[in-house]
Amino acid sequence: MAEAQLAHQAGFTTAMAAGRDARLDLIRRHGIIPIDHRRFPDLDHDEHRYRTDPDYKDRYRASEAEFLKVIDELSNGRGVAILIDHIGGGLHKASLKALARQGVITTAGWKAGMHLRSVRASECIQRHLHVHTHVWRHQDSPAIREYQNHTGWIADDDPNAVWDYDHIPQLADAHTHGMVDSYFPLCRITNPT
Template sequence: MLRAGENAGLPADGEGGALRREAFPFGPLEAGEVLVEPILGSWEANIEHALARSPIDICRSRGEQAVVVGNLGVVRVLKSNAIRPGTELREGDLCLLMPIGKSDPYGYAELAYGYDAPHTIGLMAKRSKIDERLLLPIPSDTAYSLEQWATYGRYFTAWDNWHRALGCWRTQIPDDDPGNHLVFGWGGGVAFAELLLARRAGFRVAMTAGSDERLAFLRDNGIVPVDRRKFPDLSLPTRRGAPDPEVHRRHRASRAGFLELVDELSEGKGVAIFVDNIGEPLYGATVPALARQGVITTCGWKAGMRLTNLRGAECISRHIHVHTHVWRLQDSPEIRDFQESSGWIAPAGSTVVYDFDRIPDLADDYAQGRIGSYFPLYRVNPV
């Protein structure tokens, strides 16, 4: 758990040091709640944000002294107090947790379960209780492993973001062949899942990675790999302190090399849809890489939330900026069924799993970029 008032900044012993292993009491099942046993949790950027208490301190935001985090993963039903007509959650059922702690009238998430939604108990606990509406059963005859299903959060998020971005792009390019256009993504599990959808739609696809392992993984899955290490100074230099001419010179050289590569991959058109879930450090390369009538689409903010646009240039280029968060709750069964029927799911063997006692190590390894997989998981209870 994460406790209020502790490690207000980054803890000296790493982000994992913000976690405390303690008993977490909760009351009996209320009407509409289900007692569950978490099996596998997926490590997400929002957990890193919670441990770093940035951009918000979730304990303070929720007004709670202790918070159990972890809002995406596989759980086993132990006892159901379901009240919805037609609900068929039975003891032993394996389900996916939909991380929508509070939604708007249209089903879109406003607060995330196990993050900033008050009174929600995340998956880093041996037992938890969850609103029945948020549990989506895994098909009983599924062809895929629980480890593969536990990665669903990146895929469900990618599904929603991709369909919004594609719809926006088609408002301006209604009938041209997608094969004439490039979809590009900065590295990450959501971007990987999104580019697989783009490839299915007929687009050319390319994505950055910073290790031989990940470059090979992209290539094996039909995505053109772009070695991020060839552009070592691509991130925008910090604005703090006096500008260093040499730092800016190296940045300009890396950006010029990257844009030259984009020009080659897109036959001079630029990127039709750019999946950018990084934010400020790479935004100075994202925008000039974009084609006319191009779309920048994002569903996260891994490294910088505040962006500056030259509004006139964006208008003249007819760029569309798409921002999404999580997905609509009522779309969940459709996305699950598409995953099952199409095989659009994490490739077998692509996950890495940490035992429950090693969750602090997972936190540190993730923060330091020591995990080669796009799909880090933690095991809470045995299958």
């Protein structure tokens, strides 16, 4: 969400997918085009099922076609210039298809898996650039703080997204199961005295 907000502030046309109404509303409020990924219920590609289950194959193809149709409409047929993927796993196949020629895909998360597959020849022909990163380095923190001080930008503070430190395991479980609406949940650390 922060990356999309900053790109929008820099003048880029931005879109972001989410599958919860509260998140779609938040995305919209920030001037980012919301994409309801519930429109593509079978976009998570499973290679084994794709080869062995004809019904799954048809559902995947339909979801992928609908996803690419949305991308085509939003990009005037050019594809995505920069795609930020924090999910990984089976969504990677459709993400690569959504990229424009010379498009950039950057990954900094792996909620659905760390192993990504691509066909190098296709990626070379399309001149796609793959950037794998870990968001930022510790030594980048002063520059980030300076940017925040200079622009006044800071992530949304949602009082409903503050969890007690002792409840971090419950936060992780809720996040895994799509039960956290905030993109910026915080942990409250209290003084034990």
